[in-house]
Amino acid sequence: xxxxxxxxxxxxxxxxxxxxxxxxxxxxxxxxxxxxxxxxxxxxxxxxxxxxxxxxxxxxxxxxxxxxxxxxxxxxxxxxxxxxxxxxxxxxxxxxxxxxxxxxxxxxxxxxxxxxxxxxxxxxxxxxxxxxxxxxxxxxxxxxxxxxxxxxxxxxxxxxxxxxxxxxxxxxxxxxxxxxxxxxxxxxxxxxxxxxxxxxxxxxxxxxxxxxxxxxxxxxxxxxxxxxxxxxxxxxxxxxxxxxxxxxxxxxxxxxxxxxxxx
Numbered sequence: 001x002x003x004x005x006x007x008x009x010x011x012x013x014x015x016x017x018x019x020x021x022x023x024x025x026x027x028x029x030x031x032x033x034x035x036x037x038x039x040x041x042x043x044x045x046x047x048x049x050x051x052x053x054x055x056x057x058x059x060x061x062x063x064x065x066x067x068x069x070x071x072x073x074x075x076x077x078x079x080x081x082x083x084x085x086x087x088x089x090x091x092x093x094x095x096x097x098x099x100x101x102x103x104x105x106x107x108x109x110x111x112x113x114x115x116x117x118x119x120x121x122x123x124x125x126x127x128x129x130x131x132x133x134x135x136x137x138x139x140x141x142x143x144x145x146x147x148x149x150x151x152x153x154x155x156x157x158x159x160x161x162x163x164x165x166x167x168x169x170x171x172x173x174x175x176x177x178x179x180x181x182x183x184x185x186x187x188x189x190x191x192x193x194x195x196x197x198x199x200x201x202x203x204x205x206x207x208x209x210x211x212x213x214x215x216x217x218x219x220x221x222x223x224x225x226x227x228x229x230x231x232x233x234x235x236x237x238x239x240x241x242x243x244x245x246x247x248x249x250x251x252x253x254x255x256x257x258x259x260x261x262x263x
Contacts, residue, residue, distance in 0.1 A: 136148050
């Protein structure tokens with residue numbers, strides 16, 4: 001991982017019992033997504049994708065803020081090509097999270113704004129502390145949150161997304177829950193336990209089936225209903241003849257715990 005000051009990594013990578021925890025580690029800069037941090041995230045995601053022992057990914061932030069978005073100190077007076085590459089690299093992070101075989105959980109303890117809100121929307125699941133807030137306030141500084149808009153409007157209804165994008169006003173954790181941006185809202189001291197409950201639920205299932213299902217879920221989102229059904233029939237047919245499906249069905253019928261064959 002790259003370093004901010006020669007000693008402290010921008011991104012902490014921890015792995016324990018199948019859980020990979022990625023912690024944005026620029027608390028002094030409100031965990032802003034600098035070019036180096038975006039590079040680190042892309043590298044970490046590639047590493048996780050190739051690791052069969054990694055079962056679930058948790059993304060967290062150090063300090064009081066989850067993530068404040070792009071590092072604005074790096075965004076003044078740059079040539080067009082550098083802006084394009086910065087936004088493209090960040091977009092690759094968000095799309096790579098969707099393509100990861102493992103489920104990804106955002107652990108949001110504080111403010112998530114602009115590309116930080118984009119990061120939450122790009123994760124498969126999200127748990128927020130009750131004091132967390134979510135915003136796409138780029139319009140307030142003359143830079144519309146166009147790339148954060150992409151996963152946001154796929155996570156919440158259009159009217160709510162547009163309210164956030166056009167006004168820059170933050171959404172409370174409870175309103176984010178009602179809108180579908182996060183799965184659960186809990187007190188800060190229950191954040192880790194709640195994330196742990198989701199991890200445990202994920203661990204109970206076949207890694208092969210979770211990978212298959214996650215890929216199929218995002219694949220069908222871009223399809224019309226008939227095409228979605230056509231693709232889903234093929235996926236579920238292939239799934240049905242797989243050893244883990246046969247094992248799971250047999251275990252259910254025989255009232256025993258399944259033993260998954262395929263990782």
